[in-house]
Amino acid sequence: MNIVEVNGLTKIYGGRKAVDSISFEIKQGEVFGLLGPNGAGKTTTISMLSCLIRPTSGDAFIDEKSIIKEPMEVKKRIGVVPQDIALYPTLSARENLFFWGEMYGMSGKKLRKRVDEVLQIVSLTKRSGDPIYKYSGGMKRRINIAVGLLPSPKLLILDEPTVGVDPQSRRNILDTLKELNENGLTILYTSHYMEEVEFLCNRIGIMDRGKIIALGTKDELRLLVGERDLLKILTINEIPKSLAETIKKKAPEINKVEIFDSSIEILTLNGRKILPKILEVLLESGVNIKSVEVREPNLESVFLHLTGKKLRD
Amino acid sequence: MKKIFFIGLKDVKIRARDRASFIMLLAMPLILILVLGMVFQPLWTNKPFTINVAVFNGDKGEFSKILIEDVFGSTELKDMIKIQFLKSEEEIVKEVREGKFAAGIVIKKGFSESIMKGENTKIEVYGDPEQTIKAGVVKNIVESFTLEVLKRRIMMETTLHFLRSENLIQPSEIQKLVPQWLSEIENKDDLVSVSKETEKKNTKNPLAMEYYAVGMGIMYLLFATNSGAETIFEEKRIKTFDRIKVAPVSEREILGGKLFGIFLVAFLQFVIIIIFTSIFYKVNWGNSILGIIIMVLSAVLAFSGLSTLLASLTKSEEQIGGIGPALAMILAFLGGAMWPVFTFPKWMNIASKFTPNRWALDGFFKLMYDGGGVISILPYAFVLLIMASIFFFIGVFRLRLKGV
Incomplete structure (x- = not known):
């Protein structure tokens, strides 16, 4: 069953096509990778899928909900981990998680329980009372991911979540995501790090200049090179x-x-x-x-x- | 609605953790109030300002004479209150309205006679709304005088009633005794003591500390609301704004939350300033708690609206951080936060009416110096709310165009 269906998605900025009529599907339970250099259109694609920006044309369906016609329903079904560390630096990790949980309509015991769970997933329970500005880059990245996991999404969208982190933290993040996927979470992952995509993704779309120039499993893509x-x-x-x-x-x-x-x-x-x-x-x-x-x-x-x-x- | 509340509350929490904001929004105004209050107090007490009062005396009786000559002409008041007689009530109203006099007193024909006969009567006091403090002083003096007269009339009536009911006095004797008693009551020494009492106990002269508590408190409201408006740009910069947008939160909730945050930060700041200055600087903000609440809410709303408008007209934290303080200082000066508006030239006095500071200051002074209640401050609150509506309308419209 496809959890994501993208049909001819296009975004034009001032006459320039940032994303040029792309189409792909993501099956439930798989990790789909969008691989491409900076400026290939990965972030724009993710921004459209997470309803942050409106496509110029085309549409996409997440769990059968249109990103154009039912954006609120789409937002309820996804967790988004942006490329930037979008957290409040003076609030603690726990306070940040509580706030973002409230933005997803969570409250009370349910929210407290979920905050504890995601802190455990990213292995930051002990430091959860510290303000974010005291965290290392890798720890911030992990809390950034924890926020995306908070609403127990059907699809977790990650936009280059390891940018600027040390190799050990990167390994830790990738292992965590692998484990989450093994437990059934569908993931859309973008990166320009080929090793990450190779390690994590079942199927990969290679993007360049706004287009998907190749799409398939790792083996299918390797065959393209002979x-x-x-x-x-x-x-x-x-x-x-x-x-x-x-x-x-x-x-x-x-x-x-x-x-x-x-x-x-x-x-x-x-x-x-x-x-x-x-x-x-x-x-x-x-x-x-x-x-x-x-x-x-x-x-x-x-x-x-x-x-x-x-x-x- | 819940999400609006949570966004606003989060902004307050962030401001509270920010040491620079704490110093700017709380420590600075409290220090400034203390410094300005102490530095300028001698100027306020040693050189009491002159209050020009127009009087129409249609009575010419004993009581009006006492008010004008013995009360206003007393040693304590004669240097401060300058009386000029006009020919009619209409002339008084006209001259006061034109700002030529801070207050006008109309004593109607038969005023003294009515008091003698035990009939109801009244003195009318007209105040120039641009000279709230001065008009308030005059009103307080007249009120104290009439209260004193009333007390003595009641005493006299009660005594007469008792003497008659106990047959201790014959009706024929009453005719002789009443003028005698009245003469004693009208004893000049006693009545001068009324005026002394009036000045010492009931008439409230403005103190520098109180003046600047209101002035600086209101000036720093704009600093507080601007700091809230800056967070709109800050959230864009640190990308939390985009993150809220990808959560199931509507645009209205996001904007509402940010505006609520702006309001909440300023409201809490002002309430803390009021409580702190009341306890430690002994500032009397007036007796009407409801009046104070209404003024605080309307002033905070007006400045929140102004900051929203400012945010909609600027493009970055740096811009709002540069323009905001300059605007706050100009509005504070023009609005009378630095120095009373009645010392301004006429054009500045008119210009000051376009600032929320002026209306907020006048409203608070009405509560503090004029003994006013809720009704008396409603016009000021109303103007502030009109300003708030205009600022919010334009500001929100422009912010939505900018995609906030």
């Missing part, structure tokens, strides 16, 4: 851009060569086999090599394959 590998070579000195052509001539089976200041990324079949040829070209050109990495196809290489650019460009 069996190609991603070679990443880091160098000590700068690589001349003209080397791209030389490398392609030396190894015609290469699909794509991307040269950055002191790194080079190559998408190719049989990466390990052609690696010596590439190293030879680089060494002959006076480039000092720092490290070499051969990666099997992943979402990063899918994105590179589809757009010709890196996710974090």
Whole structure:
């Protein structure tokens, strides 16, 4: 059963299409990821789905309620974790949670019980009396998520919830979300971190310039790249851009060569086999090599394959 | 409705935790009231202001003479009250209305005779609404005088009734005794003591501390409401506004909650100032609790409306933080919070009527100096509520256009 159905959703700002007629579905109980670089239209999509902004055209249904015709009903069914830490810094975590619970129409014992539950989920019960401004970035992020969980939503929407947190906190957040999903929570997750989406999501929509350019499971998306590998070579000195052509001539089976200041990324079949040829070209050109990495196809290489650019460009 | 209340309450909680807000909204006005009150008190007591009073005396009898010559002409009052006689009641009303006199007293023909005969009579006092304090002083003096006369008349009637009922006096003797008693009652020394009593006990001269308690209290209302209005921009900046919007809360509830928060912060601030100054600075805010409540509510609403309008006309916390204090100072000065409006030139006096400060100050002074009750402050509260309605109407309309 689909809990989210998006049909031709479009948002135009001053003549520019921030989101361009996107359509997708999210099944109940799955984690759906929207992956794309900054400015791809992920936040605008989420803002429309959470009824914060009105689409220019198209519609979406969450639990069969239209975001245009029944926004209040949609809002009752979703929990939203924005990209920014939208909390009151001078209030304690508990006070923040109580306030947001009241905004969802909760009160009394039910609210108290739920606040305790979500504090436990994000492992912050002991520090719940401290004002938010005293929290570390990771702890703030966890309370930000706790607010989204408070109304026991049918769909939890998270917009880049790990931006700016340390690796340990990021791991903690991802593990928490994985566990929530295992307990039946449907999640819509956006990120430009490929690793997070790969770890968490069952199905992924890759966005670029307002459009969904690929959609499917991880394996389905990898097939788009074929069996190609991603070679990443880091160098000590700068690589001349003209080397791209030389490398392609030396190894015609290469699909794509991307040269950055002191790194080079190559998408190719049989990466390990052609690696010596590439190293030879680089060494002959006076480039000092720092490290070499051969990666099997992943979402990063899918994105590179589809757009010709890196996710974090 | 509940959500409006919770949003407002949350704003109060946040303000209460903010040390800078606490200093700005509570400590500063209380310190300013104390400093200004102490610094300017000598000016208020050593140089009592002059009260110009117009009198139409159609009576020419003994009692009106006592009021004018012995009471107003007493050593204690003659330097403060300057009397000028006019020819008719109409002229009094006209001149007072034009602001030429702070108060006008009309003593009708037969006033003294009516008192002698034990009949009902009255003195009419007209006050210039622009000179509330001065008019209040005159009204208090006249009221004290008439009360004193009434007391003595009752004493005389009771005595006569007793003497007649006990046959201790013959009707023929009454004719001789009454004028004699009246003469004693009208003894000048006694009546001068009436005027002394009047000045000492009943007439309330404004004290600098009281004046500035009202003035600064009202001036800082705008600081409080502005700080509330700033939170609209603050919530946008920290993105909590968007988070409320994605919760099942209607736009009306969000805006209502923010406006309620603005109102609540200012209301609590003003109530604390009133209670604090009453206890520690001995400021008498008047005897009508209901009157005080009405004035507080209407003043807070007017300033809440003004801040809402200001928020709708500005684009950021920085803008409102820059314009707000300047506006508060200008309105406070123009409205008479720094110095009494009767010292202003006429054009400033007229301009001051366009400020909520002026109407709030006059309303409170009516309660404090004029012994006024609820009825007396209704015109002031009404004007403040009209101002509040206009400010809110435009402010809310513009804020909704801005998507708040």
